[in-house]
Amino acid sequence: MAEEKTDLKNLTQDELVEFVESLDQPAFRGRQLLAWIYKAGITDFAQMSDLAKEFRLVLAEHARMSSFNGPLIEVSRDGSVKFGFSLDDGYMIESVLIPEEDRCTLCVSSQVGCAMGCHFCLTGDMGFTRNLNRAEIINQVCAVRDWLLAEKTSAEKTSAKKISNIVFMGMGEPLANMDNLLPALAILTEQRGLNISPRRITVSTCGLVPQMLELGSQTNNINLAVSLHAADDATRSRLMPVNQRYPITELLDACRNYPQKKRQRIMFEYTLLAGINDSDETARKLAELLSDIPCKINLLSMNEGGGEKEFRSPPHDRVLRFQKILRDANYSVFIRQSRGADISAACGQLASSADYADDADKKQEKKDKQKMHPSFAI
Numbered sequence: 001m002a003e004e005k006t007d008l009k010n011l012t013q014d015e016l017v018e019f020v021e022s023l024d025q026p027a028f029r030g031r032q033l034l035a036w037i038y039k040a041g042i043t044d045f046a047q048m049s050d051l052a053k054e055f056r057l058v059l060a061e062h063a064r065m066s067s068f069n070g071p072l073i074e075v076s077r078d079g080s081v082k083f084g085f086s087l088d089d090g091y092m093i094e095s096v097l098i099p100e101e102d103r104c105t106l107c108v109s110s111q112v113g114c115a116m117g118c119h120f121c122l123t124g125d126m127g128f129t130r131n132l133n134r135a136e137i138i139n140q141v142c143a144v145r146d147w148l149l150a151e152k153t154s155a156e157k158t159s160a161k162k163i164s165n166i167v168f169m170g171m172g173e174p175l176a177n178m179d180n181l182l183p184a185l186a187i188l189t190e191q192r193g194l195n196i197s198p199r200r201i202t203v204s205t206c207g208l209v210p211q212m213l214e215l216g217s218q219t220n221n222i223n224l225a226v227s228l229h230a231a232d233d234a235t236r237s238r239l240m241p242v243n244q245r246y247p248i249t250e251l252l253d254a255c256r257n258y259p260q261k262k263r264q265r266i267m268f269e270y271t272l273l274a275g276i277n278d279s280d281e282t283a284r285k286l287a288e289l290l291s292d293i294p295c296k297i298n299l300l301s302m303n304e305g306g307g308e309k310e311f312r313s314p315p316h317d318r319v320l321r322f323q324k325i326l327r328d329a330n331y332s333v334f335i336r337q338s339r340g341a342d343i344s345a346a347c348g349q350l351a352s353s354a355d356y357a358d359d360a361d362k363k364q365e366k367k368d369k370q371k372m373h374p375s376f377a378i
């Protein structure tokens with residue numbers, strides 16, 4: 001049987017060094033490879049001009065560099081861009097590029113589907129299929145970077161320039177995929193890799209407490225966002241099953257213990273659902289709960305295209321009132337506009353290949369396929 005080639009996109013710098021050493025090459029060749037793959041964006045060993053020809057032939061025999069080709073692309077009226085990437089096993093994942101005046105954020109996926117089952121989220125509705133490997137995480141960034149470079153020279157310009165920030169807020173719970181998340185973060189931040197400052201990377205979680213602490217101890221300066229969405233356990237458990245395992249007190253204790261640099265803040269995400277978690281009393285309770293945690297709060301209105309139909313977004317004056325109560329308690333509170341809602345790219349709307357399938361049968365087939373895999377127990 002033919003040897004399966006190693007996908008170099010799955011390897012961190014240290015692992016690339018080990019890999020080249022296993023091919024009787026000096027360690028620095030591994031670091032050179034990393035720079036060719038990410039800094040130069042080369043996908044063909046033949047073009048790695050400072051590597052000996054014999055070594056390039058050996059590499060071509062034992063290794064490959066995967067990439068995402070021909071993504072499905074939808075551009076929103078507000079300028080955000082949704083990318084649908086086809087995986088080798090036929091599943092699709094999505095990433096969303098959100099250009100703003102002072103930054104250009106790429107929201108990446110970490111799993112196909114999600115096991116967490118948050119009731120306001122369409123991805124949660126899909127159930128869990130599988131974790132993305134490191135290359136599948138990294139290739140979302142590489143493909144969008146290449147697309148932006150190509151756009152610069154095409155007639156159809158977008159307002160987006162260069163990816164400045166990465167958020168793990170796409171499909172999946174990133175902290176349920178630590179084995180791939182941590183090496184992917186290393187590749188994203190390595191100087192010879194994608195060289196993105198950890199301060200510009202945010203990992204979002206629905207509240208997996210042990211993994212939050214592991215992320216804090218294994219990385220340096222990576223921002224943490226926590227989906228909170230309620231100020232009491234009964235409401236949070238109703239919205240997010242994970243709360244039954246890690247209730248609010250435990251979750252907020254983990255936030256207090258998350259290592260942060262002086263000016264760093266945990267970002268609490270709070271989706272306002274009319275009549276459920278948007279009252280004055282809830283805002284006051286929230287202010288009390290977070291009082292000793294250095295944090296910022298993002299308020300989002302429910303995207304009515306995602307999750308259970310009973311959920312509605314509150315009127316805007318209610319959102320403003322909720323914000324005012326928190327601001328009066330000295331919190332930095334931002335009302336986040338939903339971006340990409342017209343292309344189902346807003347928070348809670350990412351739902352994989354069903355959006356792209358060209359007929360109803362295919363949509364159903366894809367949905368069934370993705371629902372076949374049972375969620376892991378949390």
Ligand code: SF4
Nearest residue numbers: 114116118121124172
């Ligand atoms: Fe999963 Fe996040 Fe959706 Fe919850 S909100 S189901 S953690 S993707």
